Amino acid sequence: xxxxxxxxxxxxxxTPQEEFSRAMDLFQAKNYRQAAVAFQNVVFNFPGSxxxxxxxxxxxxxxxxxxxxxxxxxxxxxxxxxxxGNQYLEDAYYKLALSYFKSAPTINRDPxxxxxxxxxxxxxxxxxxxxxxxxxxxxxxxxIAGLWAEKxxxxxxxxxxxxxxxxxxxxxxxxxxxxxxxxxxxxSVFMTGRILEKTDSTSKAIDxxxxxxxxxxxxxxVQLAKNRLAELQSQK
Numbered sequence: 001x002x003x004x005x006x007x008x009x010x011x012x013x014x015t016p017q018e019e020f021s022r023a024m025d026l027f028q029a030k031n032y033r034q035a036a037v038a039f040q041n042v043v044f045n046f047p048g049s050x051x052x053x054x055x056x057x058x059x060x061x062x063x064x065x066x067x068x069x070x071x072x073x074x075x076x077x078x079x080x081x082x083x084x085g086n087q088y089l090e091d092a093y094y095k096l097a098l099s100y101f102k103s104a105p106t107i108n109r110d111p112x113x114x115x116x117x118x119x120x121x122x123x124x125x126x127x128x129x130x131x132x133x134x135x136x137x138x139x140x141x142x143x144i145a146g147l148w149a150e151k152x153x154x155x156x157x158x159x160x161x162x163x164x165x166x167x168x169x170x171x172x173x174x175x176x177x178x179x180x181x182x183x184x185x186x187x188s189v190f191m192t193g194r195i196l197e198k199t200d201s202t203s204k205a206i207d208x209x210x211x212x213x214x215x216x217x218x219x220x221x222v223q224l225a226k227n228r229l230a231e232l233q234s235q236k
Contacts, residue, residue: 016042016049027058036062053083057092064095069103072096093124094133101140111151114144142181149179153188165195186212186221193228206232 014022023038039062042055060075076096080089097120104113121137131137156171172188172195179185193208209225 014041014045016046016051019045020051020055023055023058027062030065032062032066036066053079053086054088056083057086057088060092060095064099067102069099072099073103090124090128090131090133093120093127094131094136097121097124097137098140101144114147118144145179146182146184149175149182149184152179153184153191156188156191160191160195163198165199169195183218183221186218189217190221190224190228193225197228197232202232 019038019042023035023042026032026035026038036059039055039059042049042051043059046052056075056079060072060079063069063072063075073096076092076099079086079092080096083089086092097117100113100117100120104111104117118141121141124131124133125137152171152175156168156175159165159168159171169192172191175182175188176185176192189208189212193205193212196202196205196208206229209229212225213222213229
């Protein structure tokens with residue numbers, strides 16, 4: 001991957017240290033747009049200097065903090081491929097994975113982008129088994145699992161609305177099996193109860209709702225289960 005796609009204007013009068021210091025001043029002042037341009041100057045004008053590697057990392061970091069994740073991705077990739085021994089390598093892996101994840105925050109985006117984020121996290125853990133980002137990676141993996149679970153749940157929901165209950169139940173069962181720690185698993189249990197109501201198995205549905213209420217499940221799902229129980233009891 002090639003970073004620094006926009007070649008900056010060359011200032012032959014500046015030294016690498018001066019350019020890097022100027023870029024860092026802009027970065028620390030949170031002027032990330034101008035900082036990115038200044039770091040580009042260092043990378044392009046002084047590629048053989050001792051400042052080029054750090055400038056390349058901070059170029060990606062400037063885009064990242066500006067929330068321009070699409071621009072940050074190639075810069076971090078260029079850094080990882082070009083400077084594998086740099087002090088910021090672990091940070092670059094993490095920020096690259098996070099850039100992928102943040103550029104695809106919903107289930108409606110290209111799922112391959114989320115898969116790419118997972119792949120980069122795996123590379124980070126292989127390269128840095130004791131990574132300082134362990135807790136953050138664990139949390140993001142939970143969020144990724146939630147995205148996949150929601151995607152499968154929504155498919156099941158569509159089948160349910162179309163009264164294709166057998167197909168819906170397959171998807172709800174898949175979510176419960178593969179993503180048990182997500183709220184979508186609880187929702188899938190609830191929707192299984194709704195399917196049982198529709199297919200003349202009301203007693204089994206009641207058992208499911210009572211179980212949802214008695215266990216520490218998602219509060220929204222618990223309330224839905226209570227509502228269904230109240231409705232079914234009123235019909236007796």
